[in-house]
Amino acid sequence: MCNRIYNYKIFTISLCAINWGTRLGKLTLSDISIPKPLIVILGPTASGKTELSYKLYEFIDSEFISADSRQIYKYLNIGTAKPSKQELKDFPFHIIDFLEPDEKFSTGNFLQLAKSEIEKIYLKNKVPIIVGGTGLYIKALCEGFLENDDKSNTDEIIRIQLNKELELKGKDFLYNKLLEIDKESALKYSDKNPRRVIRALEFFYTTNHKFSDAHIQNTQQSEYNSIYFGIDLTREHLYENINQRCEKMWNNGLIDETKEILAMGFSSSLNSLNTVGYKEAISFINNKMSYEDSLIEFKKNTRHYAKRQLTFFRQFNQTNWLNQNIQINYNLTKFLLKDFIK
Secondary structure, eight states, rough: OEEEOGGGGGGGHHHHHHHHSSSSSBBBBBGBSSSEEEEEEOOOOSHHHHHHHHHHHHTTOOOEEOOOTTTTTTTOOOOOOOOOHHHHHHHHEESSSBBBEEESSOOOHHHHHHHHHHHHHHHTTEEEEEEOOOOHHHHHHHTTTOTTGGGGGOOHHHHOOOOOOHHHHHHHHHHHHHHHHHHHHHTTTTTOOOHHHHHHHHHHHHHSSSSHHHOOOOEEEEEEESEEOOOOOOOHHHHHHHHHHHHHHHTTTTHHHHHHHHHTOOOOTSTSSHHHTTTHHHHTTEEEHHHHHHHHHHHHHHHHHHHHHHHHHOOOTEEEESSSSOOOOOOOOHHGGGBBBO
């Protein structure tokens, strides 16, 4: 497969010929023609990844591996769009809602835990479905991630901006920035070498992950055969989804949720809370921004985050990109999976 965008009209006739009802029960691991398969649902925030995975669960005997670096934390429910308590009962999720907000969790930790859970899923003759928007997790698991493989995870616009800051404000300014967001890398680069500091900052702003977490000595090639499905809505549609989701979160408990987390004694400076949604709520709670301005900032930062996610996911050159509504995307996914069934 190559990196392809699928239009529903192309497959209208072909979809009519598919009759999944002729099979008895759900598809199992034994029905898949390739060894160690992973079905991967990726895409930006608010694109409909979770909804698509639920639809696939209807005909694939599967369990979900969450590839979301924020949904791993307990108490962070509304701001991370975590599945509801009922959904977590109805669907078999792994690597979700299990850490305290002040616990550290690196890409290496995710990789180790995901591999363990995947092997357990295989033993049940089920198919793992990887679903999430944290590109670094997906890349490490599905393609392998080498320490020196960071050029594809950077953004030229961000690099230009950082170089301008270096020119105008000096290397100490950039180093202090790095010290705030990635202390481990800052200590490693205590000589304040501008090139290295900029590389670490650029990586963080592009992937939303610390550069120090990415330095995992992983295998050169993944042991899995990944089948990628990416959701790529039009910018207008995606931004509308984002704005609506942000408003719903903001008006239905995100601020109270943030207050409750802080009241438990967790610091507002934690990495888990220094993320889109919670940092705007904290700004409002601390009277740094008005209710309305904080919501506007929340929407804007979420849109920027979605753009960075899409930039990262474009490097997965075997992705089948789906750009329709949830039902049509589901039908297209079923059609494309047909090639991997015995």
